[in-house]
Amino acid sequence: xxxxxxxxxxxxxxxxxxxxxxxxxxxxxxxxxxxxxxxxxxxxxxxxxxxxxxxxxxxxxxxxxxxxxxxxxxxxxxxxxxxxxxxxxxxxxxxxxxxxxxxxxxxxxxxxxxxxxxxxxxxxxxxxxxxxxxxxxxxxxxxxxxxxxxxxxxxxxxxxxxxxxxxxxxxxxxxxxxxxxxxxxxxxxxxxxxxxxxxxxxxxxxxxxxxxxxxxxxxxxxxxxxxxxxxxxxxxxxxxxxxxxxxxxxxxxxxxxxxxxxxxxxxxxxxxxxxxxxxxxxxxxxxxxxxxxxxxxxxxxxxxxxxxxxxxxxxxxxxxxxxxxxxxxxxxxxxxxxxxxxxxxxxxxxxxxxxxxxxxxxxxxxxxxxxxxxxxxxxxxxxxxxxxxxxxxxxxxxxxxxxxxxxxxxxxxxxxxxxxxxxxxxxxxxxxxxxxxxxxxxxxxxxxxxxxxxxxxxxxxxxxxxxxxxxxxxxxxxxxxxxxxxxxxxxxxxxxxxxxxxxxxxxxxxxxxxxxxxxxxxxxxxxxxxxxxxxxxxxxxxxxx
Ligand code: TEU
Numbered sequence: 001x002x003x004x005x006x007x008x009x010x011x012x013x014x015x016x017x018x019x020x021x022x023x024x025x026x027x028x029x030x031x032x033x034x035x036x037x038x039x040x041x042x043x044x045x046x047x048x049x050x051x052x053x054x055x056x057x058x059x060x061x062x063x064x065x066x067x068x069x070x071x072x073x074x075x076x077x078x079x080x081x082x083x084x085x086x087x088x089x090x091x092x093x094x095x096x097x098x099x100x101x102x103x104x105x106x107x108x109x110x111x112x113x114x115x116x117x118x119x120x121x122x123x124x125x126x127x128x129x130x131x132x133x134x135x136x137x138x139x140x141x142x143x144x145x146x147x148x149x150x151x152x153x154x155x156x157x158x159x160x161x162x163x164x165x166x167x168x169x170x171x172x173x174x175x176x177x178x179x180x181x182x183x184x185x186x187x188x189x190x191x192x193x194x195x196x197x198x199x200x201x202x203x204x205x206x207x208x209x210x211x212x213x214x215x216x217x218x219x220x221x222x223x224x225x226x227x228x229x230x231x232x233x234x235x236x237x238x239x240x241x242x243x244x245x246x247x248x249x250x251x252x253x254x255x256x257x258x259x260x261x262x263x264x265x266x267x268x269x270x271x272x273x274x275x276x277x278x279x280x281x282x283x284x285x286x287x288x289x290x291x292x293x294x295x296x297x298x299x300x301x302x303x304x305x306x307x308x309x310x311x312x313x314x315x316x317x318x319x320x321x322x323x324x325x326x327x328x329x330x331x332x333x334x335x336x337x338x339x340x341x342x343x344x345x346x347x348x349x350x351x352x353x354x355x356x357x358x359x360x361x362x363x364x365x366x367x368x369x370x371x372x373x374x375x376x377x378x379x380x381x382x383x384x385x386x387x388x389x390x391x392x393x394x395x396x397x398x399x400x401x402x403x404x405x406x407x408x409x410x411x412x413x414x415x416x417x418x419x420x421x422x423x424x425x426x427x428x429x430x431x432x433x434x435x436x437x438x439x440x441x442x443x444x445x446x447x448x449x450x451x452x453x454x455x456x457x458x459x460x461x462x463x464x465x466x467x468x469x470x471x472x473x474x475x476x477x478x479x480x481x482x483x484x485x486x487x488x489x490x491x492x493x494x495x496x497x498x499x500x501x502x503x504x505x506x507x508x509x510x511x512x513x514x515x516x517x518x519x520x521x522x523x524x525x526x527x528x529x530x531x532x533x534x535x536x537x538x539x540x541x542x543x544x545x
Contacts, residue, residue: 009046015323021429030076044464049096059166064105085192094194103167127160140216145387182236195245202250222257230268247271259312271315277301303480316357326413330371343538345456346527350540351504353463366460367449371413385410421447472498504540511535521545
């Protein structure tokens with residue numbers, strides 16, 4: 001059942017390169033997505049978000065765009081994309097595309113012209129500065145490691161690149177840059193898109209270019225003109241399109257800013273991703289560390305955002321996984337036995353999907369795909385992981401420790417091919433996949449999941465149905481429960497007379513039911529057949545009072 005209210009929708013994220021290959025070249029393509037639309041319809045999702053499929057040298061797998069108006073031939077053609085839209089729409093599924101406008105590839109025509117001379121018409125499309133003596137203009141660091149400034153030999157100036165050296169930051173202060181971007185967005189709206197995901201959109205407004213005590217974040221995160229720029233973008237592009245879905249990816253943002261980004265009357269965006277809850281396994285803020293996750297901190301952060309966004313009149317996106325994150329069942333669940341994987345996979349789904357905001361499911365999450373446990377650096381493909389590996393080695397971390405850290409944290413964990421069946425390469429390709437698969441595809445795959453009515457897949461399917469049916473899941477107030485409990489994650493949703501209670505045991509042990517929580521009522525979902533009065537390992541239950 002498709003829903004007309006965007007707030008009741010559930011989004012499924014597709015990483016096309018790893019979704020389904022129809023040509024045998026080892027990389028997924030747009031036709032591969034079309035082939036699986038019936039599967040996605042069975043799951044019941046309302047929107048698909050595709051990570052970038054535009055022309056790109058693929059140094060950052062498409063987040064380095066060299067032509068916003070063309071489709072990367074590795075993925076197919078514009079006609080294929082048009083057919084995807086039509087075929088999806090015929091099934092009541094809408095499509096969101098990814099808009100990457102903080103930076104372009106250095107192979108984009110604007111940058112090629114920009115770097116030629118300080119007089120180029122496009123010079124001011126990017127951020128060029130003189131060095132400080134023989135040092136870069138400031139001490140800012142790239143999010144992918146190294147200085148955030150790259151010296152260019154042609155003019156001797158440096159350009160800013162917050163990500164890879166081949167991803168140059170655009171200069172949003174320039175009116176022509178904004179106009180060209182808005183024209184491009186309007187082109188894709190006219191093409192038939194139903195929504196957009198905006199990449200690192202809270203980094204577009206740079207403030208002062210000064211040395212930082214940190215890596216520079218404070219000068220460009222939620223920068224001085226960001227709300228003005230987003231409002232202008234909204235007014236110049238999608239703002240008046242009824243039901244158009246927009247989500248902004250916000251790097252290191254704050255609750256206060258996210259309320260502003262999403263409060264409808266401010267006319268900026270519909271919803272936001274923030275990542276604070278996914279840093280609970282960073283040691284002192286360092287991603288590339290070995291650190292068990294902090295459960296109490298996870299709850300604290302999620303609830304702070306749940307309650308805060310609602311009180312401020314904003315809107316959240318809720319998610320465990322995306323193409324930049326390790327697999328959640330390996331991270332906050334337990335993939336060490338088949339029983340634990342299935343139980344904890346379902347538990348994580350239930351714990352998340354009753355929260356407030358728009359739920360996102362990342363490809364493969366619905367069948368409980370796991371991390372990859374690659375044992376050598378040659379198996380990694382991701383630019384961030386490869387840079388992190390070199391930096392760890394330079395810092396004297398041993399090879400085995402660096403590999404252990406990557407196997408927990410690398411973005412490649414999310415980027416291996418979707419496991420469709422137990423045949424060669426999990427049915428993803430007839431050729432050689434661009435990245436290795438997890439070894440477990442013979443028993444963890446879509447074919448198996450569909451055949452087993454107790455699989456994780458059917459938990460996701462049921463959760464989507466419930467969200468469509470029960471207003472309380474969308475509009476209910478969130479009331480955190482048992483905030484200090486070391487194993488249970490619990491909350492209520494309340495809407496008028498309706499009350500739903502959700503309790504999830506994040507541990508692999510039996511947990512006594514706390515005296516102050518009563519879960520009598522109509523069981524909406526339970527990942528065990530019954531409830532004994534105690535919570536079984538990874539048990540999760542939602543009841544309606
Ligand atoms: O990611 C934004 C971002 O900040 C990432 O660096 C993320 O925090 C990191 O991968 C986690 O360690 C977006 C895209 O989702 C990502 O795939 C791109 O590489 C990045 O922007 C640059 O476009």
